[in-house]
Amino acid sequence: xxxxxxxxxxxxxxxxxxxxxxxxxxxxxxxxxxxxxxxxxxxxxxxxxxxxxxxxxxxxxxxxxxxxxxxxxxxxxxxxxxxxxxxxx
Numbered sequence: 001x002x003x004x005x006x007x008x009x010x011x012x013x014x015x016x017x018x019x020x021x022x023x024x025x026x027x028x029x030x031x032x033x034x035x036x037x038x039x040x041x042x043x044x045x046x047x048x049x050x051x052x053x054x055x056x057x058x059x060x061x062x063x064x065x066x067x068x069x070x071x072x073x074x075x076x077x078x079x080x081x082x083x084x085x086x087x088x089x
Contacts, residue, residue, distance in 0.1 A: 001057060001058050001059070001080075002057040003030045003086070004056075004079070005054050006026070006052060006054075006079070007028045007040060008040075009023065009026065009051065010025070010026055012024065016074055018073030018074065018075075019044070019075075022070075023048075024043070024044055025044075026042060027041055027042075027043045027055060027057060027079065029041065029057070030054070032086070041057075042077070043055075043057055044077070044079070045078070046068045046078050046079055047080060047081055049079050053082050054082070054083040054086075055079040055082055055083060056079070056080055057079055057080070058077065058080050059076065061076050064076060064077050
């Protein structure tokens, strides 16, 4: 799993049938110190996250598909939690 920040939402007038009614987020993956890591990804939203939210992202296909209740659909990544706080000791 990864930590990310929602930096945008994607509007797609044409998409796979299994994606109908699903919100797609543009998520910048973060390092633990909050710095950006790599390029942003498109992520299916399973938790009603919004721009500015920090989210927990799964990057394994089966976990992503089942988290939104659509097994066997073409989904690689999903936001599965909204992060309230990160504490490191």
